[in-house]
Amino acid sequence: MIDTAGSSGARLGVMLVDDQRLARTGFALMLRKAADIDVVAAAASGLEAIDILEQRTRDRLPLPDVALMDVRMPVMDGIEATRRIAGRYPSVKILILTTYDEDDYAFGAIAAGASGFLLKDVRTPQLITAIHAVAQGDAILTPRITRQVIERGVPRALPADRRERIRELFDSLSPREAAIARLIADGLSNAEIAERLVLQQPSVRRNVSRILAKLHLRDRVQIAVEWYRAGL
Structure with a gap:
């Protein structure tokens, strides 16, 4: 087995x-x-x-x-x-x-x-x-669970300079990447993001990969966490 x-x-x-x-x-x-x-x-x-x-x-x-x-x-x-x-x-x-x-x-x-x-x-x-x-x-994660996970498991209070650095990283994203990051933070899957933004799923995956590279993050859960920490 x-x-x-x-x-x-x-x-x-x-x-x-x-x-x-x-x-x-x-x-x-x-x-x-x-x-x-x-x-x-x-x-x-x-x-x-x-x-x-x-x-x-x-x-x-x-x-x-x-x-x-x-x-x-x-x-x-x-x-x-x-x-x-x-x-x-x-x-x-x-x-x-x-x-x-x-x-x-x-x-x-x-x-x-x-x-x-x-x-x-x-x-x-x-x-x-x-x-x-x-x-x-x-x-x-469902959208409801995503929000609960972050709010209950992640401290939001950050030093102002740390929060500003996170926001600057998100500001470096293209408009489409920022829109996808926001939907990831809302708990949507790649398929749901593709439907919402009228994109093909491979395009969404490529954008997620670019977001992770630009933000120096490991996975999409971290995108949601950092979005929350930045107060966005």
Whole structure:
């Protein structure tokens, strides 16, 4: 069930991080229905997940593209694991698994660097779609959840000079890039942005990539966070 060889080509590698063995097995079975996704690793705690990433790095094995991360675990919880993985292994996108869609722990994990969160009762098609979206740089957050995540998990108070520097970075964006950044901050997906602005999705993705490069940010969740911090 676990393919330790890693992903290759266009295939996506996923690491399952959950202290419940049945949960890991269940998600692995769900992902077997995706022709282009391999479960490349499984861990029972955040610390074990980091150990696995370190070992794969030493062995020169591909890192997972996406980690499905439980939020409440012994030894090291999902928030701390997310913070460390986002800092050390930014190519690994993290999807938080939680029981409630208004879980403060999940909000904290988003602020720590996760790309979104899913309820644990997610259905297989939605899980597979979410993994593909996150691997491509999208975020799995509804507009309502995006605003709650940022307002509850991110301190808005910043020194005036820091806030001004953030605003200057946003001012460097083109009008179209600024419009897309605003919609990202509102929680819209690439597909929704494309529909709203009457653009093709590849065009939206290219613009998002340029925004990230200009703002020196890791992913679109950070765009929303910095937009909020700038008071825009």
